[in-house]
Amino acid sequence: MAERALSPALDHAAFDPSREMVHGTQKSRARKNGDHCEMLTPGFSGKTETHRAERVIGHDPLRQFLVAAPGGRFQTLEMSWDPRKIEWFNVYGNEDRKPGEWGHWTGRGMNWNSMCASCHNTRVRKNYDPVKDEYHTTMAERTVSCESCHGPMKSHNEWQNHHRGAKNDPTIKKLTRNQTMETCASCHARRTELTGDFKPGDSFFDHYALTITDESDTFHPDGQVRDENYEFTSFLSSKMHAAGVVCMDCHDPHSAKTIATGDALCMRCHSVPTPQFPKAPVIVPVAHTFHKPESSGSQCINCHMPQTTYMQRHPRHDHGFTIPDPLLTKEAGTPNACNRCHTDKDADWALGFVTQWYGDKMNRPSRQRALMIAQARRGETVSRDALIAWLKGDDSPPWKASSALLLGRWTEEPAVIEALQAQLHHESTMVRSAAVHALGSISAGGSNPARDSLRPLLKDASRSVRLAAAWALRDDVSPNSPAGSELQHMLALGADQPSGRMQLGQYEYARGQFDAAIAQLRKAIEWDPNSPPFHHDLAIMLSTAGRIKEAIASLEVAIKLDPRQALYQYELGLAWSEAGDIDRATQALEQTVKLEPAMSRAWYNLGLARNSKGDTAGAIEALTRGEAANPRDAALPYARAIILLQLGKKDEALAAAQAALRAQPDLVLARELVRMLLGRSGAP
Ligand code: HEC
Ligand code: HEC
Ligand code: HEC
Ligand code: HEC
Ligand code: HEC
Ligand code: HEC
Ligand code: HEC
Incomplete structure (x- = not known):
């Protein structure tokens, strides 16, 4: 019952009698029209249209209906049928999705060929034609049938036809567990x-x-x-x-x-x-x-x-x-089975009982692991060493892989790089590909030992590892190499979705093909105008291509869609300063640190912007705040030292330069400055 044609016996109850439903600000109506079942609902044109329901996905407890659309498409209606309660309901709950949105039933998010077909049918081939933007989707059989689990059975049928149902069919290969x-x-x-x-x-x-x-x-x-x-x-x-x-x-x-x-x-x-x-x-x-x-x-x-x-x-x-662990509810916000039933009690109540009932048995490694992951997600540096230890010690591949992925945000740390590299030859595919993925966040360009250590994995035995490596090295992987062509294949497979277009854009961008990259992102935005990351990525590409005005316009759209995202405000600040508008740059950077006070780089740029406007006091204040947020970034105290020196405050400048040296002992500029301020002769 995973997917089937509409059937009078099973489905007419949903359309007869005719029912009207209100969902969000919209209205739809289901009705029978002769032998057809129809839905009158806001459609492609934005106005109410009549669509014939042709196929059904699911059976009990819910059914979704498919309607045909241009380009070989089927789309999934949002109004769905509950055969138990005998009622229509909106599968998005209270959301009021509108035509033009990616997730509206007319959008690519609810396109059957791309989003549903392969799991609800047998041996589906999507067959998307990117030039015509059409599908020629095929399948071995509708719904989840024998060959979904047993594989192609043609030779089995032929053998049986020749041997009249004999046993010991040599074409049958039993799968392992x-x-x-x-x-x-x-x-x-x-x-x-x-x-x-x-x-x-x-x-x-x-x-x-x-x-x-x-x-x-x-x-x-x-x-x-x-x-x-x-x-x-x-x-x-x-x-x-x-x-x-x-x-x-x-x-x-x-x-x-x-x-x-x-x-x-x-x-x-x-x-x-x-x-x-x-x-x-x-x-x-x-x-x-x-x-x-x-x-x-x-x-x-x-x-x-x-x-x-x-x-x-x-x-x-x-x-x-x-x-079920109520402690994790308190510390990490996870639900626990006790309070899912005992909704009138709080986590402390449940924690009291599990502690009394199970005592020390509650203090399991899985609890420590969950606490560590929650900390890592909050960006707390204390979790870093714990993750490294987990990556080394644990023997469950999925959790090793999770630790590796979470370490991806700290790849500027030599200890993290070392721990990830140690897993590049682990026997589990999941662990290897997660380690590659994390190391791939090290920025591209030039020869870099950590990135170079990924090159052998282009020839890994598992495709998911090869692809992770090809993606990490996308700036220079050859499209004709085996892994490079597998990457091309994967990227082409996703070309019918905006996220796939974004990936294609990132691929072109990494290879310096800015026009091609920008065209891909524009396509992604055409198909999904409301996703802030697309506008942000486009802006970065435009700005690298020197099209700074367009970059600013694109960032402004991203910010309008997601005003609380500090990164977008930060990029806007940099873009305005590149465009030479220091007032607007300052404004955007001030907004950034308001949203994300821990973002030391934003404080740094704010300091520079204020300084270039002649606001030295404001500049020093911003740099000081940035230093407090990240004492390890030497650029902040160094910039402060230069400003103080320009103000003639030599003692304070010396102290700031020394702070920069403490943060980064090999920072030559800071060492020179200290030497100069100590009167050349003094040792640093
Ligand atoms: C080709 C895709 C596909 C494969 C392969 C597949 N399933 Fe499913 N399975 C589905 C879909 C789709 C549904 C939901 C459709 C439905 O309930 O009618 C489902 C439903 C189920 C259900 C719930 C049934 C119910 O009545 O609630 C179970 C249990 C299940 N599958 C187990 C398995 C197991 C075990 C395997 C492997 C031996 C497997 N499936 C392989 C797609 C698949
Ligand atoms: C990754 C595979 C996958 C994709 C893609 C997928 N489904 Fe499913 N779907 C399943 C499985 C498996 C189940 C069974 C429930 C489970 O596994 O928990 C299911 C269950 C359902 C059910 C409930 C089944 C029932 O009998 O009530 C509906 C309805 C459904 N899917 C609709 C859709 C629609 C519509 C899409 C596309 C927008 C879609 N699914 C995409 C795998 C998939
Ligand atoms: C959801 C996956 C799935 C689907 C769909 C499926 N099978 Fe199976 N089938 C299996 C698995 C797994 C086994 C092996 C059971 C075992 O090893 O214990 C099996 C075993 C069998 C066997 C061996 C005898 C037995 O019952 O153990 C036959 C025959 C068979 N399947 C026929 C079919 C036919 C015919 C269809 C379609 C009508 C079908 N299967 C659909 C998963 C599936
Ligand atoms: C230790 C036993 C166990 C194992 C192993 C197990 N399941 Fe289940 N599964 C259950 C139980 C129990 C239910 C609830 C069934 C019910 O209420 O009828 C369930 C329900 C489901 C359902 C129906 C939807 C839901 O979540 O209620 C699907 C689909 C399913 N299992 C798929 C799988 C697949 C796929 C695997 C392997 C990856 C798997 N199960 C492994 C015990 C198991
Ligand atoms: C599926 C629902 C369900 C879950 C899950 C569940 N309970 Fe209960 N609980 C009940 C019901 C029903 C009763 C009353 C009947 C009884 O005493 O068994 C109850 C009774 C109790 C009682 C005694 C009566 C009272 O309210 O003081 C305590 C204490 C309790 N549960 C604690 C827990 C804790 C702790 C967990 C998790 C480890 C938990 N429950 C998980 C349903 C649940
Ligand atoms: C009221 C909630 C609750 C119910 C019901 C429950 N468990 Fe547990 N279970 C727990 C808690 C809490 C733990 C952790 C403490 C412990 O190890 O005893 C646990 C631990 C376990 C463990 C790990 C034990 C170990 O030594 O590591 C297994 C296995 C387990 N449960 C199986 C079951 C089975 C089988 C049933 C049904 C007969 C069941 N549980 C019913 C709450 C529950
Ligand atoms: C086919 C055998 C099998 C079946 C059936 C089975 N279990 Fe288990 N279960 C195991 C084994 C083996 C372990 C692993 C013990 C270990 O390594 O510590 C385990 C572990 C567990 C644990 C401990 C998890 C943890 O993190 O410590 C829980 C809880 C559990 N089972 C619950 C269930 C429940 C609930 C069911 C029924 C839905 C069930 N099991 C059915 C074999 C089984």
Whole structure:
């Protein structure tokens, strides 16, 4: 039932009788018209249009309807049907998406060919034509069918036709446990397509880049799902999977039901040690749960697989098999299963009971890990050493990979570079590609030992690692080399989406093709006018190309869309100062530090801007604030020393120059200045 044609028996109840619904500021109407089912709703023109529902995605608890659109497209209507409550609802909840927006049902965000088809059907090939902006999408069969999991079966059919249903069919290759799980993962994972060409038996990581717990809050810091992430990442991150458990130990692939119901499913492994899974802890339910046996609070999955509802109506179980921990709610803002049920109580209440019930057993490595990740996301430097230690010590690939990604923001630190480089040959594909990704944030240009250490990975055995390396080295990877051409293929695959156009733009930009880069970003903006990063990236490209006026205009759009983003204000300040308008530059930089007082570089530029306006007192104040924010940046005290010297305040200038030397002992300019101020003869 993943996808099918509209059927009178199953679907007419949604359209007959005709119903009107109000969503946000808009109105839509569902109705039957002869044999057709129609939706009257604001459409491509911005006005109400009539569209015929042709196909259905999903079955229970919700159904979404597809309508045909120009260029071989299908689009997914936002008005969706709840067959239990017998009502229409907006799949975006209270959002009031409008025509022209990327995420409106007419936009590319709700385009079936690109966004839905591959997981809801069998062996889909998207076949996008970037010149005509058309699709020629094909599939082996509609819906998730046999070949989705068993792979191409033509030779099997031919052999069976010749051998009249004989046993021992040599064309059948049984997949390993891991191959089967990675087949489930091809659809049950939040991931980016690298090839558009997965088939069962292939390695998942040769075809997809998996989204894992990282700096964004796609996942909570303890690995619980937050955004719509399906099952694979959380399960891969669990201790249960680390001990060898796979999807098929709980699920029957043909009925899609679990192989036992309720606690019995869990107790297959957790009641007595089994030969296959000797590490599974033995659990005695009554003693373990502290709830009455008949209470919902005593069921394993209610504490270890809490539910989150997606698409307004679809509750799903977390497959991270995490421990409910109210302490993490207090310190890291994660939800905990106890308070999901006991909504009238707070985290302190729940913490009191788990401490009393489970004592020291609550203080597990996974708790420390979650606290570390929460700190790293807040940018707290204290987490850096902890991440390095985790990267070295932990043996769970997904969590090693998360540590590597989180270290990406500190790649100016030699200890961080060293720790990441040590993982470049780890046996896990996830770990290698995360380490490459993090090291790839070191800026391009010239020969740099850390970047050069990525070059051998262009020949890695796994495609996701090769691609991570090719992307990190995109400024000079040859398009004709094997990894370079794989990168071309991946970039072309994404060319139907604005984010793909942004990537294409970044690729051209890194290679000095500014006009081509700018054209890609303009396309991204045409398809999604409301995403601030597109306007920001475009501005950076325009400014590098010397088109400073256009860059400023583009930054102003970014700021209008996201006024709280300090980085945009900062870039605007730099752009105005490049354009020679110091007043506006000062204004923008003042706005920057108001939004992000810890941004020492903004204080630095503000100091310079104020100084060039003759406001030396203001300049010194800004530089001092910047030094407090980042005592390790020698540029700030050095600039302050120069200003003080110009003011004739030699003693203060000396102290400032010495502060610069403390921050960066090899800063030649500062050393010269100290020497000069000490009267040449004095030792620095
Ligand atoms: C990465 C693969 C993937 C993509 C892309 C995807 N889905 Fe799904 N979808 C799933 C999976 C897997 C489920 C089953 C729920 C789960 O795994 O938790 C699902 C469930 C659903 C359901 C609920 C099923 C039911 O029977 O009620 C609907 C409706 C749905 N998807 C619609 C869409 C639409 C519309 C799109 C495109 C805009 C889309 N999906 C894109 C994988 C995907
Ligand atoms: C969601 C994935 C999935 C789909 C869809 C699927 N299968 Fe399977 N099938 C499996 C897995 C996994 C196994 C192996 C079970 C095992 O090894 O215990 C299997 C086993 C089988 C077997 C071996 C006998 C058995 O039952 O264990 C046959 C025959 C089979 N499938 C036929 C089909 C046919 C025909 C279809 C389509 C109507 C189909 N399968 C659809 C995943 C799937
Ligand atoms: C080609 C994509 C694809 C593959 C491969 C796939 N699934 Fe799914 N699966 C889906 C989609 C889409 C849905 C939701 C559609 C629906 O419920 O009708 C789904 C639904 C499910 C459900 C929920 C069913 C329900 O009634 O709630 C389970 C459980 C499931 N899949 C397990 C598996 C397992 C286990 C495997 C591997 C053996 C697997 N799937 C392979 C796409 C896939
Ligand atoms: C230890 C047992 C276990 C393992 C392993 C497991 N699941 Fe589940 N899964 C469950 C349970 C329990 C449910 C809830 C089912 C229910 O209520 O009927 C569930 C539900 C689901 C659903 C339905 C949507 C939801 O979340 O409620 C999907 C889809 C699913 N599992 C996919 C997978 C996939 C894919 C894997 C492997 C990557 C996997 N599961 C591994 C136990 C397991
Ligand atoms: C196929 C066997 C198997 C099944 C079925 C199974 N488990 Fe496990 N479980 C394990 C193993 C093995 C471990 C890993 C123990 C270890 O390495 O410490 C584990 C660990 C756990 C952990 C500890 C996680 C942690 O971070 O310490 C929890 C919680 C858990 N299982 C809950 C469940 C629940 C709930 C179910 C039922 C939905 C279930 N298990 C079903 C084998 C199983
Ligand atoms: C009321 C919530 C709750 C319920 C219900 C619950 N657990 Fe737990 N579980 C916890 C907490 C809290 C911990 C961590 C403390 C501990 O290790 O005892 C935990 C730990 C575990 C562990 C890891 C034990 C270890 O030694 O590392 C396993 C395995 C587990 N639970 C399985 C289960 C199974 C199986 C069930 C169903 C019979 C279940 N849990 C029901 C709260 C619950
Ligand atoms: C699925 C919902 C659910 C979850 C999850 C759950 N509980 Fe409960 N809890 C209940 C229900 C229902 C009762 C009343 C019946 C009983 O005592 O078992 C209860 C009773 C209690 C009580 C005794 C009555 C009271 O209110 O003082 C305490 C204490 C408690 N839970 C704490 C916890 C803690 C701590 C956790 C997490 C480790 C937790 N619960 C997880 C549903 C839940």
